[in-house]
Amino acid sequence: MDIQSIYSLIQDDMKAVDELIQQRLQSDVALINQLGFYIINSGGKRLRPAIAILSARACGYEGSQHINLATIIEFIHTATLLHDDVVDNSDMRRGQETANSLWGNEASVLVGDFLYTRSFEMMVEIESMRLMHILSHTTNIIAEGEVLQLLNCHDADTTEERYLEVIHHKTAKLFEAAGQLGAVISGSDNAIETAMASYAMHLGSAFQLVDDLLDYSQSSETIGKNIGDDLAEGKPTLPLIYAMQHGNAEQAAIIREAIEQGQRDRINDIIEIIQNTGAIDYTAKAAEKEVMQAKQALDRLAESPYKQALLSLADFAIQRNY
Numbered sequence: 162m163d164i165q166s167i168y169s170l171i172q173d174d175m176k177a178v179d180e181l182i183q184q185r186l187q188s189d190v191a192l193i194n195q196l197g198f199y200i201i202n203s204g205g206k207r208l209r210p211a212i213a214i215l216s217a218r219a220c221g222y223e224g225s226q227h228i229n230l231a232t233i234i235e236f237i238h239t240a241t242l243l244h245d246d247v248v249d250n251s252d253m254r255r256g257q258e259t260a261n262s263l264w265g266n267e268a269s270v271l272v273g274d275f276l277y278t279r280s281f282e283m284m285v286e287i288e289s290m291r292l293m294h295i296l297s298h299t300t301n302i303i304a305e306g307e308v309l310q311l312l313n314c315h316d317a318d319t320t321e322e323r324y325l326e327v328i329h330h331k332t333a334k335l336f337e338a339a340g341q342l343g344a345v346i347s348g349s350d351n352a353i354e355t356a357m358a359s360y361a362m363h364l365g366s367a368f369q370l371v372d373d374l375l376d377y378s379q380s381s382e383t384i385g386k387n388i389g390d391d392l393a394e395g396k397p398t399l400p401l402i403y404a405m406q407h408g409n410a411e412q413a414a415i416i417r418e419a420i421e422q423g424q425r426d427r428i429n430d431i432i433e434i435i436q437n438t439g440a441i442d443y444t445a446k447a448a449e450k451e452v453m454q455a456k457q458a459l460d461r462l463a464e465s466p467y468k469q470a471l472l473s474l475a476d477f478a479i480q481r482n483y
Contacts, residue, residue: 162473167211170470174214174228175207181232185279196264196272200239204255209234209339212364215474216343216357219467229283230292230342236280237300238335241307243273248311249394253387291345299338306330315395317417321402328369329362336365356461360471363455367478370448373398375482377435389425396420399447401431403440412438448479 168175186197210231217227245251246259247266253259261269277300284293310327313319340361344354376391377400391398397420405413412434415427425431435441452475462468 162470164474164477167215167470167473167477170466171211171214171218174218174231175211177225177228178207178210178214178231178235181228182235185232185236185283188275192264192268193272193275196260196268197276199263200243200260200272201235203257205239207235208368209238209335212336212361212471212474213339213343215467215471216340216361217347218343219462219465219471220344220347220349220353220357221463222343222347224346226287226346227343229287230346231339233280233283233296234335234339234342236276236283237296237303240273240276240280241303241331241335243269243276244307247273248307249390251390253390292342295338295341295345299334302330302334306332306334310396313397315421315423317397317405317420319397319402321399324397324399324402325366328366332369333362333365336368337362340364352461356458360455360458360475363451363458364475364478367448367451367455367475370399370444370451371479371481374400374441374444374448376400377432378441389428389431392419392428392431393423393425395423399444400435400440403443404431404435404438407438407440408434445479452476452479 162170182201183198186194186201188194188197213231213234214227217230242254243260246254247261247269250261251259252262259269260272281297284296287293306327306329309323310331313323313327337358338361341354341358344357349357373391376388376398387393392401401416401420405416408416416431416434419425419427419431455475455478456472459468459471462471
């Protein structure tokens, strides 16, 4: 199944999610509506909500709570994007100007807070302590991931282990929650719940690895953000870490200076170093390993079109160029 077929399979559910997003995004404060609708409708893949829906359906769920959960997950994700762009001083996301570049940092942070609190309102409405525990814990872990990433910024001695800890907290955890929640609301046993959480966690890790790889192997137009943004922010991602470890002294010094100074003046030289040291292939293989583990986790799941969609989504993770 290609990505269009995956979304076609759940198009009615995704339409219901979009409608609920628009409904629950409403506020009496005009700026919240304006900025919120801009970021929510700015061309995202709605990947995390899709995982929640596919997980629930693959586990045999036939109710409607998965729509609420998928919406909550998208609100949490969008809040993190608004805050991320402020922290990173980003001016482009998904090929468009970021909210903070249009409305300012203050408005972006505060609307991000609104989305967080709206998501918690919706959690309470579901009236399930189990679901609230998973989602509140997830949100806390994501916040820790943001701080861990901040600590790694401009630190050229960041190890691969520290980098992986950041992506597991910052990115993979919300994926994991999306997969786990689908199993929880379907009443699946602990083995299936663990399997769905594991699938989504590994998938999220793969997506982040590929994102970091694309930053040095695709054009700005293709990936929807400025090439070398991570470098300009002083983020030591896996391609940079590997290239420093396996390049010669001069190559390592060039990358080290760029990370420590937060600059992309020599981005073309650094891209060449990354490619020549095999860092792109190494990062791609790390993503492929995560995808393999994600697929293996689904072995416990009964065969269905939804399981096939989950498997295909794992393939998409490493085949995409945006």
